[in-house]
Amino acid sequence: MGVDCHHTESAHPGLEGVALADAVAAAVNKCERTRERLTPPRRRVLELLLEADGPMKAYDLIAAYGHDGEPAKPPTVYRALDFLERLGFAHRIESLNAYVPCRMEGTSHRAAFLICECCGAAQEFEPDFAPQFAAAESAGYAVRTVTLEARGLCPACKVEA
Amino acid sequence: MGVDCHHTESAHPGLEGVALADAVAAAVNKCERTRERLTPPRRRVLELLLEADGPMKAYDLIAAYGHDGEPAKPPTVYRALDFLERLGFAHRIESLNAYVPCRMEGTSHRAAFLICECCGAAQEFEPDFAPQFAAAESAGYAVRTVTLEARGLCPACKVEA
DNA sequence: GCAAAACTGTTATGAAATAACATAACTAAA
DNA sequence: TTTAGTTATGTTATTTCATAACAGTTTTGC
Ligand SMILES: [Zn+2]
Ligand SMILES: [Zn+2]
Ligand SMILES: [Zn+2]
Ligand SMILES: [Zn+2]
Numbered sequence: 476m477g478v479d480c481h482h483t484e485s486a487h488p489g490l491e492g493v494a495l496a497d498a499v500a501a502a503v504n505k506c507e508r509t510r511e512r513l514t515p516p517r518r519r520v521l522e523l524l525l526e527a528d529g530p531m532k533a534y535d536l537i538a539a540y541g542h543d544g545e546p547a548k549p550p551t552v553y554r555a556l557d558f559l560e561r562l563g564f565a566h567r568i569e570s571l572n573a574y575v576p577c578r579m580e581g582t583s584h585r586a587a588f589l590i591c592e593c594c595g596a597a598q599e600f601e602p603d604f605a606p607q608f609a610a611a612e613s614a615g616y617a618v619r620t621v622t623l624e625a626r627g628l629c630p631a632c633k634v635e636a
Numbered sequence: 637m638g639v640d641c642h643h644t645e646s647a648h649p650g651l652e653g654v655a656l657a658d659a660v661a662a663a664v665n666k667c668e669r670t671r672e673r674l675t676p677p678r679r680r681v682l683e684l685l686l687e688a689d690g691p692m693k694a695y696d697l698i699a700a701y702g703h704d705g706e707p708a709k710p711p712t713v714y715r716a717l718d719f720l721e722r723l724g725f726a727h728r729i730e731s732l733n734a735y736v737p738c739r740m741e742g743t744s745h746r747a748a749f750l751i752c753e754c755c756g757a758a759q760e761f762e763p764d765f766a767p768q769f770a771a772a773e774s775a776g777y778a779v780r781t782v783t784l785e786a787r788g789l790c791p792a793c794k795v796e797a
Numbered sequence: 798g799c800a801a802a803a804c805t806g807t808t809a810t811g812a813a814a815t816a817a818c819a820t821a822a823c824t825a826a827a
Numbered sequence: 828t829t830t831a832g833t834t835a836t837g838t839t840a841t842t843t844c845a846t847a848a849c850a851g852t853t854t855t856g857c
Contacts (some may be wrong), residue, residue: 495765507680512803512804512854514804514805514853515745515805516674516804516805518713532843532844533843533844533845534843534844548805548806548807548808549844549845549846550806550807550845550846550847551805551806551807552846553844553846554804554805567743569730569731569785570730570783570847572843572844585780589772589775589777589779591777592780594740596776596777598713600772600775602768603767603768605746606764606767607763607764607784607786610761611750611761611786611788614750614791615790615791615794616750616752616758616759616788616789616790616794617788617789617794618750618786618787618788619753619787619788619789620786620787621784621785621786621787622731622784622785622786623768623783624730624767624782624783625772625777625779625780625781625782625786626770626779626780626781626782627772627777627778627780627809628778628780629776629777630776630777632667632777633776633778634775664811673823673834673835676836677835677836678835693812694812694813694814695812697812698843709837709838709839710813710814710815710840711814711815711816711836711837712836712837712838714813714815714857715835715836719835733812733813733814756813784814
């Protein structure tokens with residue numbers, strides 16, 4: 476992101492220890508309830524996303540995949556990301572080519588992000604797309620998914636701007 | 637897009653002849669007023685976007701660049717696209733890795749698109765981001781740009797779905 | 798069990814974007 | 828009108844991002 480950014484405080488510091496275990500356990504539970512399979516590679520990629528301080532690039536995940544330092548093969552990670560996105564455990568941020576774990580509780584939602592162009596933080600929020608959605612539908616469009624990405628400066632970076 | 641899509645009618649058929657010349661002339665005028673330089677490669681890429689029936693990939697533009705069939709070098713086209721985006725003559729659609737000419741009259745606006753997942757059409761519309769914008773600002777965020785991409789089925793493709 | 802479906806491992810390739818550096822063309826002051 | 832500063836282009840090579848294809852394995856339902 477900003478090459479000159481020294482605002483190291485992250486909006487979403489990575490999870491560790493109990494918090495990480497809890498988050499993974501919640502995903503395991505949700506998958507059991509919905510008869511989905513949180514297989515080892517899927518679980519590993521979810522862990523990596525949860526542990527990260529910010530959006531992770533696919534090849535960051537590939538590099539970090541093996542506990543022994545061995546990277547994954549690209550399809551392994553991309554397939555896991557497809558699964559995690561499909562189930563709502565992760566989101567792709569198009570304007571960054573990067574991925575984050577979902578921070579919203581609800582089962583289904585439309586993703587929206589505030590992205591800091593200085594420190595790279597990405598904050599998920601629950602958008603109200605009602606107006607845009609209604610406009611699209613009234614124009615005959617059948618909307619399936621909506622993504623919104625707002626780029627600018629986070630509070631921390633705005634100060635020192 | 638949809639490999640099985642036969643809905644050839646485009647929401648934005650490419651410009652030809654006088655309409656194309658007019659659109660280019662309008663860009664020339666706007667650049668003269670603002671002391672920006674619509675140089676040959678920039679103008680050529682703008683033409684290609686205006687002539688196209690839908691979103692164009694960067695490498696489509698690269699392949700189509702030369703009137704004699706000679707492709708452009710990638711940086712030529714990417715630099716031109718940067719310029720066109722900066723001046724509001726074109727938009728990048730993140731979820732497609734593709735580009736369209738701006739269809740809105742106003743000088744400054746935030747881009748939003750309805751994207752058909754069947755036929756690939758991308759319809760620009762003027763969004764009202766007031767609620768999201770206000771929420772972001774009240775959270776301390778200084779928003780610079782917002783992009784919204786709604787994916788689904790256009791009226792034509794919805795019928796035959 | 799057995800067959801179908803879903804998932805993984807692996808190799809290779811394709812698609813998208815940029816780094817780096819040399820050259821050329823405008824622009825405006827000296 | 829030199830001359831310096833800025834902006835834009837040409838070119839080569841490389842990096843980054845993502846998927847195709849296919850063989851083999853595990854799970855699931857019958
Ligand atoms: Zn989410
Ligand atoms: Zn920041
Ligand atoms: Zn526009
Ligand atoms: Zn369509």
